[in-house]
Amino acid sequence: MLSFISFLNIFTHCYLELVNSGDIYLLQQEPFFVPVLRTNIIKTTSITFKAKTVLTISQIKNLYLIQVINLDRINPEYIYYLLNPWTKRDTRIPDFLILVDHLTGSQSSKANILLQTGPIYESILLQIRNGLIQTSYVARSQKLAVLCRAETCKEILPVYDYHMKNWEKNGKNRAIISLLSFDVDEDVYSITTHLYEKVKDFCTDAEVAYITKLHAYLSLPGDLCLIIEFMIRTNHSIQNRVTNESSGFIKRTKLNNISQQFNLYAIDIHPYAETQDGLEYAVFVNKSSLVANLMFLKPFDIPVWILACLEAIGLSLLLAYSVRKSSFSQLGTSLFWTISVFLNQGNESFENDVKKQLKVGSFLIATWSLMMLILSNCYTDLLYSFLMSDMKPNLPKDFETILNAPGVKVYSFQNARYATSVDKLIEEVPQLTNVKIHIVPKINDITLFDRSIVSLAYLGRVGDIQISETFIILQTSSNLETFATLIKETGRFAHLKNDDFYLIGERSGWISSRNWVGKIFGNMLRRLCESGIYSTWKTRWYTFFNKGGLYVVRWGIGEHDQDGHVGNIVTGRKKPLSWKMLRMHFTLLSVGLGISIITQFYEVAWFVNLSGYFNSYI
Missing domain, CATH: 1.20.5 (Single alpha-helices involved in coiled-coils or other helix-helix interfaces)
Structure with missing residues (x-):
């Protein structure tokens, strides 16, 4: 039992080194994809197991070095040569050795030969069949003693097996590194490589980070500030690794997808999660189309105009018949009179004739004139107020009805750098099952949607895609908020936001493994969330990000209108008199x-x- 406890103790720390320590392997330089977290080697003072190997003076005595060897790929004699303490070498001898045996038939004999002829060190032999660890052995007096079998090692072995599969698939010894996974472009991470010493300035309110043109602090994404703070506090460094060779130990993910990506019993969900974005929609209408559809009949509804026309026709027939005694020869004059009253005009001779022929002629003329006077004044006032007020689109109030409205198309704007993809979220919305969604790729946006919106406002298209006059946008919550803020700056679109704008919610959070790194990360994250620092980082990043987008949009507006300058939007009072201002008057x-x-x-x-x-x- 004491041997088993000792094994569990050292194996936990060995496992940490397997997945996090890159210094013990001779790794080739890999192409840059995404940086990962890399821990320092475990100090022997933090564990109870002591190695029998005496470290030389030239070596760092407080470091514990672990080596993993795959027996089916390396000759035991070569291993003995590497581990022989009398061999001249530039690298140090490992304090602990893990031998991986895939039960091919000859590996156990190789391990025995190695244990009998090799130097004195502590070793673990793991026998694996079909990707699962079957038995664990430990070297005792140059013999292999069984410490743990599959049925009794359920807590540790599946975790180790999960990472060994990734480690084995590369065909050579390579470290499994903890991946930092975010929805942020790789270029953002490269900032920390060059500005590591100054990186705190971009996660604080330091004066040096204030941008005068934007009236905001230069900032990094909140998640990235969290990782940088973690690296600074725990003395970690950034190492470039290929994504598919990383294990994703510290990661931000959707909580409902955790069981699909990890063994649920092998991770800790730390007490922090948040409602992250989700899918929203909004409707935008080009104001030019509203002006084009402006009709002089607009102040009154169609039934009002129909009723007024029917009354005018009926009164014209009655007056024409009464004046000429069963003859309609004066129908044209009668009809023209009824219409002219609406324009405050009249025909005194015709009116006198009507009064002579009809006893109620005066009553009919007075009643019709009063009704047309009221109608004319109401029409004039309503038309004036309609022309002077903002034009609002007349669209349905629910999502499904809007989708079926004529001339309405659905779009989703993409941006490889900052925009979050909504493809999988769209699949979960039943109303969008048979709806064609047009994907609009980014053109040359500097931040998010900025130059795309300028192109949409003045050209009516983004790249080669023509945007309809009335369109629906499907984006995540934060991306749609940025889109609406920037497009409002152009003043060329009407924004309609219904009560059912929120289609799908998405809850995500930080997850990590049950190792030393994960626990430290989780504890620090909880403290930062409770103190409000993490939310402050996120707010500052969105503020800087949105103001940067506004700056680009205003620059595009000024470039198009040739009025004002970048970063200094000239108000209408300060603008000099120009032909563009007088053109509307002419x-x-x-x-x-x-x-x-x-x-x-x-x-x-x-x-x-x-x-x-x-x-x-x-």
């Missing part, structure tokens, strides 16, 4: 001239109609 003057011509035409028609009316009495 346009309205032209419209007024056209209306005057049409009015003159109707006046001529009026007199022609009156002359025909008088000639009928001669």
Whole structure:
């Protein structure tokens, strides 16, 4: 039992070195993909197991070195040569040796030969079949003693096996490194490589990090600030590793996907999780389309206009029939009179004739004139207020009805650097099952959506994709908030946000393994969350990020209009008088001239109609 306890104690720390210590392997330089966390080697003072090997003076005495050897790939004689203390070498002898045996038939004999002829050291032999550890042995007096079998080592062996599979698939000895996984571009991580000493300035309110043009502090993503703080406090370094060779020990992930990526019993979910983004939608309408659809009938609904027209026609028939005694020869004059009253015009001769022929003629004329006076004044006031107020789109209030509205298309903007993909979230929305979603790739955005929105506002397209006048945007919550903020700056779109805008929620959090690194990380994360530092980092990053996008959008607006300068949006009061400001006045003057011509035409028609009316009495 004491041997088994000793084995569990040292194996836990050996396991930490397997997955986190890169210094004990001769690794080749790999291409840069994503940096990973790399721990320092365990100090012997922190464990109860003591190695029998006496370290030389030239070696660092407080470090404990572990070597993993795969027996089916390395000749035992070569291993003996490497481990022989009398062999001249530049590398140090390992304090502890882990031999991996895949039960191919000859590996146990290799291990026995190695144990009998090798130097004095502590060793563990792991026998693996079909990717699962079957038995664990420890060297005792140059013999192998069984310490743990599969049925009694359920707590440790599956964890070790999970990482050994990744380690074995490369075909050579290579460390499994803890991966830091975020939805942030690799370029952001490279900042810490060059500015490691100054990195605290970008996670604090230091004066040196203040950007005057943006009126915000230069910041790094909150998750990255957390990792940097962890590395500084625990004396870790950044090491570049290929993603598929990393184990993902410290990772941010969706909580409902943990069981698919890890053995659930092999990890700790630390007491911190958050509702992360989720899928939202918003509807945007190009204001140019609203102006194009502006009709002079807009102040009143269609039923009101239909009722007024039917009453005018009915009154015209009644008056024409009454004046000519069963004849409709004056129908044109009667109809023209009923319409002219709406324009505050009249025909005194026709009105006198109506009064003579009908006992209630005066009542009909007074009633119709009063009704048209009220209708005319209401129409004028409503039209004026309609033209002077902001135009709002008239769209349905629920998501499914909007999807079926004519002319409405659905888009999702992408940005490889900062935007979060919503492809898998879209698959979970039943209303979008048979809806075609147009993916809009980024063009040359500096932050998020900035230049794409400028192109959309002034060209009506992003790249080669033409955007419809009324469109739905599907993005994560934070990305959609940024999109709405930037597109509002252009002033060319109306934003409609219904009550059912939030389609799917997404809950995510930090997870880590049951090792020393994971526990330290979890404890530090909990303290930072309780003190509010972590949320402050995230808020500062979004503030800096959004203000940077606004700066680019304003620069694009100024470049398009040739008014104002980058970073200094000139207000309407300070703008000098220019042709662009007067152009609308001349346009309205032209419209007024056209209306005057049409009015003159109707006046001529009026007199022609009156002359025909008088000639009928001669």
